[in-house]
Amino acid sequence: MNILKRFGEMDRRWLYVILLVMVVFPLLRPIGIPIDVSSSTAKFVASVDRLQAGDRMLLVFDYSIGGGPDVDPQAQVVLAHALSKGVRVVEVAFVDTGLNYATKACDLWVSKGKVYGTDILNLGYAPGVETAISAFGQNIEAIFVRDVNGKAPSSYPIMEGIKTAGDFKLIAEFATGIPGPAEWIRQVVTRYKVPLACGVVSVMGPQNAPYLQSGQLVGLLGGGLKSAAEYEIAVKMPGAATAAMDAQSLGHLTIVVFVILGNILFLVERREQKAKKA
Amino acid sequence: MVAGKQTTFLFFVLVLAVAVYYMTRARTGKIPAIRKIPGLDAIEEAIGRATELGRPVFYVPGRTEINTGGAAQNIAGLEVLGHVARMTARYDTEIRVAIAAANVYPVAEAIVQQAYLEEGKAERVKPEMVQFLSNEQFAFAAACLSIMNTEKTASVIMVGEFQAESLMLAEGAAQAGAVTIAGTARTAQIPFFVAACDYTLIGEEIFAGGAYLSKNPVGIANLAVQDLGKLASLVVIIAGSLMVTFGNKSMINWLKK
Amino acid sequence: MTVAKTWAGALCVFAVYSFLWKENRFFRAVQNLYVGLAAGYSIVLAVKSIQRQAWVPLTTKGDIWAIVPMILGLLLFTRLFKRYAWVARWPMAFLMGMGAALSMKAIESDFVRQIQASLVAWNSINNLMLSLGTALALTYFFFTFKPNAVTNYAGRAGRWVLMLCFGAAFGQSVQGRLSLLISQMQFLLKDWLHVMK
């Protein structure tokens, strides 16, 4: 009882320290808890696996830097998976900071030997959120008169025969907020019936689950870093997300214990108050 | 007509037709009654508290840009803002409105100015009443927190579209000792608002907000139209599911048309 | 250069984490710097977009119409001058009208298609949850019907469905926030201190 009271009254900064320790420890000394691949992740993997070498895929970087760490590992592993299959990838961003992630990803693969304009292309960023997405969907060159290198997209072989968003074999969008799956479904999927698979920060996972059940999404990475880890395991490319999962486990347990203790405390206090009144 | 959109178009036209009918009827004074929404009734109390303490009311009308799908939520937030600003003008209570989207800023500023004008307090309008803080989520939240702390805001009202910053704002408000009323239609954020705020408007209750507070007949008529729309979808879902249970898929096929 | 970036990054992390100790000037300072950097970044991208989407078509392709959005865009700045502020309503009206119309497309993606996906055979608890659960949750959001026993009970059951759904969101949110902390720690332990493999 005493310990419980002390937990209730201890400076909140001690709680911070406890959480921090629980996260840092498994990063330094990995435990190796096995990771299972969930069915919605498996669907996403399958949607990329269905593509043939040479097919064009649109990769959308709709993420802010705040939520970036939760969703960027997803985009990275999906990009690696697609390129390893010989799928050609066109990158675009409708969140300003997304452009920076897109540029870095593009530079990385160009430095690894992919050919800019043939295997991978970075169109850039367009403002206006849903307005821009809708316009992009209907005519890519109206919004992207130039790519990031200042050339007309149609001058690159990768864009041959691509006029609208409907001309891609798959759109993979990664989002931390707005625009996200809802905007893309509304503006692009309802019009072109192009397969859309989305990766989102964990916060947005549940609210987008209806789109997966209804078939408006062909795949959903709804659990942020956790989904990225599942994807890495599924395509046998373990990376930073996989390495983070032990910390994720211990962190969850810590918060769960806090919630349970907090509620026991709440019940105890309420009983004491009732006893006082009586 | 584009194939696959026929039934959708039918619903679209029906919704608008019913809306026009109800709005015309509302103008003649036939207004449906509305159920109580506790979170909204609390706004008056929250502004009263700020007035007593002589400290400002802090208002956030969501965080997203106005030309997005979140526009409806933002507009609801701006409607409630109009009401809140009229009340702060009436009681000579300070108000701080924090804006995170470039194109919401001019709209919010105009709404506050208008509210003060209507209450005959145009001279009390100050530039710091409506502030653009940042369009970057967290910088915005942190800037809000520092306003809450430094100005010791007595009441925090947040109605509109919120994302990850919701818990920070709600926690920050609690730490500043403010009464908090929060509403959003973003499902992911509602749990945090429920957990950390004094009053919460769940989802659609925020759209009911503007109409309910202003007793604006057109707005209430809109609510009635939405209720009919929801009733229709409920009927279609139950009838259609029963039909599917007995092997009849004509309802699904009709929706696909 | 990489070393300088990493050290600057680590310093930024500590400046921000100092907020956890208490609100302080250092935190506010970096926050102001951050707002400035963010604004600068969006200015750059905005100008580049204007250049690409309007200026280039106007000057290289002779697309006269491209001048219209530039004029409308400039009119927004009349807001800064009280006397002419009303002119800014024109471009605002353009953006508002467009946003409103685009969001109306939800009638297909979020209304008809969602109803359609709820039409499932009532042959399992799961399917019953999908279609009846949706129906119950809908009754919670009735605002103008006269309350009666049916809507009261259905509404309450609907509220429980909603609470389960918010609970799931709650759990997932915690997960997401934790991931961000883990990534931050990975940065500090790996890139900065080199103590993590």
Added chain:
Amino acid sequence: MKKEVPIGIGFLVGVLIVFEYFLKGLWPAVSKTATDAQNWGSVISAFAMGLAAANLIVIHGRRIKQKHPDAWMSWLLFAGILVMTITGFYAKGTAGGNTFSFLFDGLYLPLGTAMFSIMVFFIASAARRAFRARNIDAAFLLVAGVIVMIGNAPVGKLISPWFPSATSWLISFPNVAGNRAIMIGAALGMVLTGFRVIVGIDRSYFGGE
């Protein structure tokens, strides 16, 4: 001019987009006009970003003028805008310039991610004092939340295989039902609000009157 023109603009743009969506078969040329209009919308939004920055400058300029104790921070903000803007313009193509890359990766990015990552600490403290089963609603919410937290962590399966399956059930069924009801209602709300804006019933968004 002050009232009719904005309402007219909003109406024309709105009707154009809606018409193009449902009825473009009747008048195919409308598609191009709609795409152009949306491209314009994107350009105008870019100017709005500039307006926002101008507002920041006005507010902080005033803070400096009034010799606010935190005025030096406003200078810092100006410095941030200035260096980012200047280096940003010179950062060409895919590879950014060195200074720009330092500003972005060494300052802007870590500040943003760090600010975001401290939120889990607020959850930790809120877990103790705010997230309480005050009533049956909150109890439902918290029990579901705890199950999902355990079930979503890889360790959940080791505790009991029941946790991951319960989590996946919660997310696939009650969660879909609840969110779908919200979506359906919100879609109706968007249509009606959109309609009011387009026909100009709600003029408050055009700045009152």
